[in-house]
Amino acid sequence: MTIQDRPTAPSKPGAAEGFAYSRRVLFYETDLAGMVHFSNFFRYMEEAEHALWRAAGIRIDGGRTEMGWPRVSATFEYRSPLFFEDDFTVAVRVKAVTKRTIQYSFVVTRETTAIGSGTLTTACVTRKLGQPDSMRSTDVPEEIVARLRVAAGQAA
């Protein structure tokens, strides 16, 4: 874990609660049905999770550290489709923490339209560099949770 000196980004007022990550839909994220392929919402959730980490001043695993965060489960409920070049926002919060996992919740919106919502549950592991099959579950560092909650605008 590297503590960085970037300031905490406050969540955008008016948006869903939590840290707000925004971007535009890219051409190759659409499929022949003319809308964003459903699998990409799992990538959008991860992008928002990583943006939250950066806002919290900590680095998610960059493959060069021994701590990793593999997924235990992932869910998404689809409400309305996203189209090419749509601007959308993913609001992310820390939903639940156990001794060895962090669960995030996500709400995706396009302006005032609800696009969908989901969750990611990640386990904290250590592993030897370049040996992905050496993963072992370990305790979630308390400081990480505290920093994420602050960055998401939640009571720490």
Place this chain on the structure above:
Amino acid sequence: MTIQDRPTAPSKPGAAEGFAYSRRVLFYETDLAGMVHFSNFFRYMEEAEHALWRAAGIRIDGGRTEMGWPRVSATFEYRSPLFFEDDFTVAVRVKAVTKRTIQYSFVVTRETTAIGSGTLTTACVTRKLGQPDSMRSTDVPEEIVARLRVAAGQAA
């Protein structure tokens, strides 16, 4: 819907129940943690769903028909990682059917190792060609469900 004349593919004996779809992990499906990126399991489930449709002798939406199957929800539980060039199997079954949705369940294995399991719930819609925002919910055709169940080795 186009009825095709391909024979029903029986599920592989010894595998998880349902129709079995198998393939190998591709290089670009891995990430810097050295294993398959978690979002790709949603693509694997869709591949198995489409293979089940082909086995059932029906074509899923190819963008040239007015019937489509957007996702209502998607879930996956991760048990063990998949690595580059691993051969894996996705067993798919029709789990539940409502008037306007089909829910599939999936079990992913690598030989005898449980990799994970998930669900996809899809709505039946009609739409005008080239107008993805014209989708309207419609009833699931009974014949499609009957054919899918037979192809998955389930009592029709």
Place this chain on the structure above:
Amino acid sequence: MTIQDRPTAPSKPGAAEGFAYSRRVLFYETDLAGMVHFSNFFRYMEEAEHALWRAAGIRIDGGRTEMGWPRVSATFEYRSPLFFEDDFTVAVRVKAVTKRTIQYSFVVTRETTAIGSGTLTTACVTRKLGQPDSMRSTDVPEEIVARLRVAAGQAA
């Protein structure tokens, strides 16, 4: 073609010549070798091309128009790898125009490091909505070329 009223974005001083599009490397764009998978540079070029179109106040095909821009050829030369969360810039220019094609050139950099460079050659086609196999080659509208050149900081 929809003419939009967004102002032309000037290219960033000090960067490679052309319109500058910048973003950060995402986790799922890396592969098990720990760097961005080589195929993603073709997606980065397309993103820069579309950003240039937006800067020029015109919309690239959104699937709802009858004009499209399929690729005729694509090339990329790799100089140095990109890693997770690297900030990079793609500078795009109109390199050559024929009666029925536009060729763009791209230079990718991370601060002062040359990452690589490439080209995309696109044909101008018309097609019927929802019928991708109805494509026919057509003349490139002169106004589009003029606008793209201005947005890329090139003499019109």
Place this chain on the structure above:
Amino acid sequence: MTIQDRPTAPSKPGAAEGFAYSRRVLFYETDLAGMVHFSNFFRYMEEAEHALWRAAGIRIDGGRTEMGWPRVSATFEYRSPLFFEDDFTVAVRVKAVTKRTIQYSFVVTRETTAIGSGTLTTACVTRKLGQPDSMRSTDVPEEIVARLRVAAGQAA
């Protein structure tokens, strides 16, 4: 490098010269224009390259070895689009070898339709496990080239 005991797979008679790799277009490989996104052809070339290596009884870098094959350049010329569920074949050959690089050529066809053709040039490097930025160029092992040429049906 691990030498495996799989037999050399002969190239399919009647196809383009070289080792033939075949599969079906997946739904998420299409875009809103209704055809395979142009970037995916670079992935198809890589898949064929890796299939050639398997046919040659050698393993491409699996992230757990110190030898890697990053790309130096990649090109593709598009002739005709590929659509959802199309069956296609990629024929791959060793086109040119220098002291430190291997260049492959690829021809993509759907039955008798020419879809496109391309090249990949790869450098041979060594690196420390888990340290992607430790890459150093090294000589291409002659045995690898000989095996690849045999697997591609070329005079060794």
